[in-house]
Amino acid sequence: MCGIFAYIGPRDSAQVCIDGLKHLEYRGYDSAGLAGILEGKIHSCKEIGKIHSLESTWLQNPHPLKLAIAHTRWATHGKPSRENAHPHLDATHSVAVVHNGIIENHQALRHMLRELGVNFYSDTDSEVIAQLIQHSYEGDLLAAVQKALTYLKGFWAIAVIHKDHPDQIVAAARENPIAIAYSLERQEVFVSSDANALHAPDLDVLFLRNDEIALVMAHRVDIYGDNSLPVTRHAEKLLLENETASKNGFDHFMLKEIFEQPQAIQQAMHNRFIEDFGTAEFEAFPLAPSELQAIKRILILGCGTSWHAGCIAASLFEDIARIPTQAEIASEFRYKNPIISEETLVVAISQSGETLDTIAAVREVRAKGAKVLSICNVRNSTLVRESDACLFLRAGPEISVCSTKAFTSQLTVLALFGLLMARLRHMDKTTGQAFLAEFHDLPDKVAKVLRQQEQIQRLAKKYSQFEHFFFLGRHYMYAACLEGALKLKEISYLNAIGYPAGEMKHGPIALVNPLLATVALCGNARTYEKILSNLMEIKARNGPILALAPEGCQEITSIADDVLWLPPICDELAAIPYAAASQLFAYYIARERGTEIDQPRNLAKSVTVE
Numbered sequence: 001m002c003g004i005f006a007y008i009g010p011r012d013s014a015q016v017c018i019d020g021l022k023h024l025e026y027r028g029y030d031s032a033g034l035a036g037i038l039e040g041k042i043h044s045c046k047e048i049g050k051i052h053s054l055e056s057t058w059l060q061n062p063h064p065l066k067l068a069i070a071h072t073r074w075a076t077h078g079k080p081s082r083e084n085a086h087p088h089l090d091a092t093h094s095v096a097v098v099h100n101g102i103i104e105n106h107q108a109l110r111h112m113l114r115e116l117g118v119n120f121y122s123d124t125d126s127e128v129i130a131q132l133i134q135h136s137y138e139g140d141l142l143a144a145v146q147k148a149l150t151y152l153k154g155f156w157a158i159a160v161i162h163k164d165h166p167d168q169i170v171a172a173a174r175e176n177p178i179a180i181a182y183s184l185e186r187q188e189v190f191v192s193s194d195a196n197a198l199h200a201p202d203l204d205v206l207f208l209r210n211d212e213i214a215l216v217m218a219h220r221v222d223i224y225g226d227n228s229l230p231v232t233r234h235a236e237k238l239l240l241e242n243e244t245a246s247k248n249g250f251d252h253f254m255l256k257e258i259f260e261q262p263q264a265i266q267q268a269m270h271n272r273f274i275e276d277f278g279t280a281e282f283e284a285f286p287l288a289p290s291e292l293q294a295i296k297r298i299l300i301l302g303c304g305t306s307w308h309a310g311c312i313a314a315s316l317f318e319d320i321a322r323i324p325t326q327a328e329i330a331s332e333f334r335y336k337n338p339i340i341s342e343e344t345l346v347v348a349i350s351q352s353g354e355t356l357d358t359i360a361a362v363r364e365v366r367a368k369g370a371k372v373l374s375i376c377n378v379r380n381s382t383l384v385r386e387s388d389a390c391l392f393l394r395a396g397p398e399i400s401v402c403s404t405k406a407f408t409s410q411l412t413v414l415a416l417f418g419l420l421m422a423r424l425r426h427m428d429k430t431t432g433q434a435f436l437a438e439f440h441d442l443p444d445k446v447a448k449v450l451r452q453q454e455q456i457q458r459l460a461k462k463y464s465q466f467e468h469f470f471f472l473g474r475h476y477m478y479a480a481c482l483e484g485a486l487k488l489k490e491i492s493y494l495n496a497i498g499y500p501a502g503e504m505k506h507g508p509i510a511l512v513n514p515l516l517a518t519v520a521l522c523g524n525a526r527t528y529e530k531i532l533s534n535l536m537e538i539k540a541r542n543g544p545i546l547a548l549a550p551e552g553c554q555e556i557t558s559i560a561d562d563v564l565w566l567p568p569i570c571d572e573l574a575a576i577p578y579a580a581a582s583q584l585f586a587y588y589i590a591r592e593r594g595t596e597i598d599q600p601r602n603l604a605k606s607v608t609v610e
């Protein structure tokens with residue numbers, strides 16, 4: 001989704017910003033632009049499409065800018081176009097602004113400014129910010145931004161420049177991240193909406209909090225609170241993920257990340273077992289065993305794939321730790337009026353740690369006094385900073401918009417946490433050790449699934465002719481079906497519905513016909529017999545069936561048209577290898593259909609809007 005990068009310092013600012021935008025590319029965008037100041041004039045350049053288009057246009061007529069702001073846009077208000085791309089300039093070309101977020105009252109503000117004779121040049125909500133700042137300007141850029149922000153409703157991360165202040169960038173944040181990283185020695189400052197885009201060495205970093213504004217100059221950064229008073233903030237050392245974004249010879253990041261799963265799962269488990277006690281432990285974990293024992297209820301929050309991981313974890317926590325658990329979609333939950341007792345632990349799951357709905361829900365529960373444990377992949381993320389404790393996935397950067405290795409790493413970490421909670425309650429040591437043995441086999445079992453790549457590709461070729469799919473499963477496999485269906489729809493644009501197999505007869509079976517394929521995830525031993533009956537009902541209505549089933553369960557061959565055999569595994573962890581198989585299936589269907597796999601249409605990696 002939208003990304004901000006800005007720079008002030010001795011280097012070629014435009015090029016630094018273009019390079020910075022390249023680190024934001026993975027988030028998804030449809031246009032990009034930059035602006036800077038030279039000799040009392042704002043120079044800007046914008047392009048639809050990829051950053052290299054912006055770069056080549058800029059390089060046709062470059063300017064040695066000492067300061068620049070830049071942006072990748074993911075369209076919300078107005079279609080992707082040069083006019084709608086950021087930076088937005090005010091009508092007098094004095095101010096340039098890049099903005100992430102949404103200005104909810106932009107229509108009213110437009111109307112007000114038009115009445116004052118201001119002309120608008122784009123369809124975006126963001127343009128009103130530039131116009132308002134210029135309208136509020138009386139010689140002091142910081143004061144103008146402070147005043148302009150008082151008119152705005154919504155949320156934002158912004159970086160602003162003014163032609164008469166060639167040594168200043170003003171940045172501000174509400175509910176959207178802004179990281180400011182600097183080197184006093186080199187007299188340079190970087191501003192970005194994603195700290196992981198900051199790839200310079202030895203930087204100190206500050207994160208703006210809600211309603212803070214920063215005045216950024218090459219040699220200093222001053223922060224002001226919402227009362228306009230200066231705020232003292234100690235900088236942290238910037239910890240960078242040291243893996244670079246390379247496809248390592250794979251055709252797509254998605255395929256690379258699918259194949260990284262055995263290693264990612266290994267990483268998620270590394271040093272997190274206590275074999276002798278049959279339990280799990282987590283590094284630098286601030287919650288004491290007595291605090292964990294006091295928890296009477298768990299509430300899990302997440303969106304999309306992360307919510308699916310939460311649904312599986314909810315069943316697991318209840319099954320093995322006997323703790324009542326509910327998994328809620330964060331975007332829905334934040335508009336409820338939840339009852340949060342002191343004994344509730346909130347577990348917030350997010351690969352990126354920047355999903356706005358999840359962060360907003362976390363803020364809501366923390367305001368009600370809940371402790372929040374986040375399960376996250378990105379160390380410098382907003383969610384991590386706003387949680388009481390975090391369990392990191394250690395999956396390495398996930399670049400593909402379609403989440404794969406993060407999901408199976410989430411499931412691994414959540415299952416280990418479930419084990420810890422169970423052992424702190426009534427699970428005995430021997431049962432804990434038996435569960436740990438299942439974890440040990442997990443990377444190999446996933447690798448075994450991935451070795452069936454060619455067979456999965458053949459099945460995908462056959463099933464790519466269908467336009468409609470049901471993914472059916474029961475118990476743990478039901479949420480695995482939601483995830484399998486999501487993978488298929490997001491990268492192949494096919495209609496795929498994840499459904500509990502036992503619910504088909506209550507309505508959806510009316511849809512079954514020879515043109516609708518069913519993918520049945522039969523990896524749950526406890527409900528295996530039950531799903532066979534459900535699939536018989538599909539077969540009786542001539543619905544084609546591809547079953548993913550444990551090796552040795554031969555009964556399925558008389559029902560399904562095709563069977564992909566998966567290694568037997570306990571119910572609690574079965575979603576992991578079944579997810580890997582579903583991911584590969586979706587990947588190869590998308591290839592058959594020729595879709596853009598790493599950057600599917602309309603989707604962004606980090607969803608930083610409501």
Ligand code: F6R
Binds near residue numbers: 306351352358401490
């Ligand atoms: C699907 C996918 C999304 C994300 C969702 C939450 O493949 O990637 O559904 O899972 O946008 O993102 P995070 O986990 O970063 O909060």
